[in-house]
Amino acid sequence: MPCSRSLVLCGSVAETVAYDLVLEVALKVQHFQQRHLLLHGEWKWLLEEFAIYYGVSDSYTKLRYLSYVMDVATPTADCPTLVHDLLYPVVMKGRTKSTLSHQENRILGEVEDQIEQILALAFENYKALDESLASGILDVFQPAKGCAAPALQPAVKLYTLLHDILSPEAQTKLCKHFQVAAKKRSKRHLADTDKYVNNTGEGNLLDHVTMSTAYQKMRTLCLNISNEVSTDIEIYNQNILPSFVDLPNLSSSIYSVELCNRIREFLIACPPSGPSQHVAELVTATADFQRDLVSWNINPIKGGVDAKELFHLYIVVWIQDRRLALLETCKLDKVKWSGVRTEHSTTPFVDEMYDRLKETLNDYEVIISRWPEYSFALENAFADVEKPIVEALDRQYSDVLAPLKENLAPKKFGFKYVQKLTKRTVCPYAVPDEVGILLNSLKRMLDILGPKIETQFKSWGSCIPNARNQVPGECLSEVTVMLRAKFKNYLQAIVEKLVENTRLQNATKMKKILQDSKESVGESNVRNRMQPLKEQLTSTMNHLHAIFESHVFIAICRGYWDRIGQDVLKFLENRKENKAWYKGSTIAVSVLDDTFASQMQQLLGNALQEKDIEPPRSMMEVRSMLCKDAQIHKNTHVLLLKNDNCKYVVIVVTIL
Structure with missing residues (x-):
């Protein structure tokens, strides 16, 4: 053992140098490298024995x-x-006894810096770690997955070994690593939309396809960022991280602010012109992201995504632009199809305008379903449009409405008015087809088109918990009241014109017929005197049926019926003390009731309801008056029966 003895004589440094040489050889022989870090077999045994024999510390x-x-x-x-x-036994030994040599402390200091670097690499790429790769980190950016990487737990354990995990400094440092990770991933996500915000001011020049693609990219960005936060929640719930690392709140505070800034920049660079499909999808994605953060119990984030704040000004402008566009359509030079009628006997202009309003409702469904308070602004815009629709109809049919408006204006019996009466022609008034189209259109607006829209607004308004200054549907209701009054006025004007027709000739003048009925002998004479009026009424009703839809036709006929009844009532009231006219009047009233009821039944068939042929109020008052003398109220009945063809048959029975 000459070599060994010489190493011993050289002291501890010589021993460690010798150990280093043997370790290096062992590492080379066993091909030590990434993912192949453990020594084994004979070389591991040799190193352990060498260290024991020469006193190299553990x-x-x-x-x-x-x-x-x-x-x-x-x-x-x-x-x-x-x-x-x-490291664990070394750190524990150093902490408890502080017996590490100078050389050991130097090596520990060097490796600690390297360990901090590898820990930072792991924490700052915790969603990109991949055990299948030699480097341990994905080269290509991929969507986040909900399962924590296998390296994360041992990395946290190692960090806890090196730091006093209860100290604020150690906690802050670890949290910053995860914040860096969030910023890196956020930057990678934002990169897909960089080109749309870097060309500020050129958004209006983009074609529809490119603009749609840009908004789809932004929508995808919202979904991806949402997925990042959702993944952080899943990782956090695996209880791998220390309790002070609130990963979802740490990351979302970065993701939400970054996403909010990007959406704002994008909207400035590529401003949305309206709630088109791709815009609506971005609004939905943004609102859903904000909603998800709340549902995930993420703390409020200053400067984070606030969908309503981001889109508010645009929504206000959209509503105003749509209002102006609809008003432009209502201008006289824009009104089309004059004199043309639809399958509903209405002007196509009304259906076209309400189709546009319905289309607007559909466009704003995505907005108002999330923020119902915008329904008030939209309702105001609709009310502003419905009024010009009616005004446009008035202008469109001004020529045929002129004769009717003479009856609407209050009469001032001055010299000029008397002069006008003396010059009036005796031509009977025939309701023009255009008036039929107009009233049919107004009726359709009142009964079908308007209520559908008003119902929608009331439905949206019911979702607003505390509507302060405005009741949902109130503005549209005001328009409905105005429209109903106009419809009623036109209807009354038509009735007045038709009643005037009956007064143009003595043979059809109701007052004259009633006066002559005093001198008539027998029921047949009275009926003969009523025949010209009956024929005129029948002819008029046939004409009305040809130009008015059923509900308008019934309303005019009943108004016509009631108005003639008023003449009869007035005639009788002026002769209360003289019952000589009552018998003839009773027969005339029966003829009137039978004419109106039977003709309406003949023209409308099963579409007619029983209440439609009940005598109007004035005729009931006439009956009541006549009843006092001849008991006509009790003995005169209007029967509505069905024949074998399932059609109603009107029978007026008078028992004298």
């Missing part, structure tokens, strides 16, 4: 071996596990 053997391990260290499970096993 701390030195572990530290020297550790120095070689750190030269090839990777952030894989085997490496931090081995480092921890080698």
Whole structure:
């Protein structure tokens, strides 16, 4: 043993140098390298015996071996596990006895720096660790997975060995590693959208396909960032990390702020012109991300994603732009299809406008389903549009409405008005087809088109917990009231015109017929006198049926019926003391009721309801008046029966 004795004579340094030489040979022989870190077999035994025989401390053997391990260290499970096993007795010995030699302390200081580097590498890439790769880290960026990497737990264990984990400094340092990891991954995600925000001001120049692609990229970004936070929650729930490392809150505070800034920059560079599909998808993704953070109990983040704040100004502008566009369509030069009627006997303009309003409702569904308070602004815009729709109809049909508006204006019996009456022609008024289209359109707006929209707004409004200054649907209800009044006025004007037609000739003038009925002998004479009026009523109702849809037709006919009844009532009220006209009036009333009821039944068939042919109020009052003398109220009945063809048959029975 001459060589051995000479090493001993050289002191401890010589012993460690000799051990280093043997260790180096053993490492070379056993092909020591990344992912092949353990010594085994004869060489392991030889090193242990050499150290014992020559008095090389256990701390030195572990530290020297550790120095070689750190030269090839990777952030894989085997490496931090081995480092921890080698370092644990050394650290424990140094902490308890402080007996490490100067040489051992030097090596420990060197490897500690290397260990800190490999730990930082592991923590700052904790979602990119891969045991199957030699380097332990993915070369290609991939979506996060919910399972913690195998190297993470031993890395945390090793970090705890090296640091006083209860000290604020050690805790802050570890948290910063994970924050760096979040920033790195956030930067990689944001890189896919960099090109859209770096060309500020050119967004308006992008074609539709490119713009759609850009918004899809932003939507994907939201989903990816959401996946990052979700993955952090899964990793955190595996209880691998120290309790002070609140990984979801640490990472989301970075992800949310970065995402918010990117969305804001993107919207400035590529401003959305409206809630189109790709824009709506981004709004949805942004709102869903914000909602998910809340549902995951993530702490509020200053400067983080606030979907409503990000899109608020754009939504306000969208609603205003849509309002202006719809108002532009209502202009006189934009109104089309004058005189043309749809299958509903209405003007296509109304259906077209309400189709646009319905389309707008569909477009804003994604916005208002999340923030119902925007329904008020949209409702105001709709109300502003519905009024011009009616005004546009008035302008479109102004020529045919002119005669009706004469009846709507309050009459001032001055010299000019009397002069106008004397010059009036005796031509009967025939309701133009255009008036039919107009009233049918107004009725469709009142009964079908308007209520559908109003119902939708009320449904949205029911989701608003504390609506302060406005009741959902209130603005549209005001428009409905205005529209109903206009419809009623036009209907009354038409009725007045039709009643005026009956007064153009003595043969059809109700007052004249009733006056002559006093002199008539027998029921047949009265009926003969009523025949011209009956024919005129029948002809008028046939014409009305040809141009008005059923509900409007019924309303006009009943108004017509009621208005003639008012004339009869007035005639009788002026002759209360003279019952000579009552018998003839009773027959005339029966003819009127039968004419209106039977003709409406003939024209509408099964579409007619029983209430539609019940005598109107004025006729009931006439009956009541006549009843006092002839008991007509009790003895005159309007029967509505069905025949074999399932059609109603009107029978007016008068018992004198």
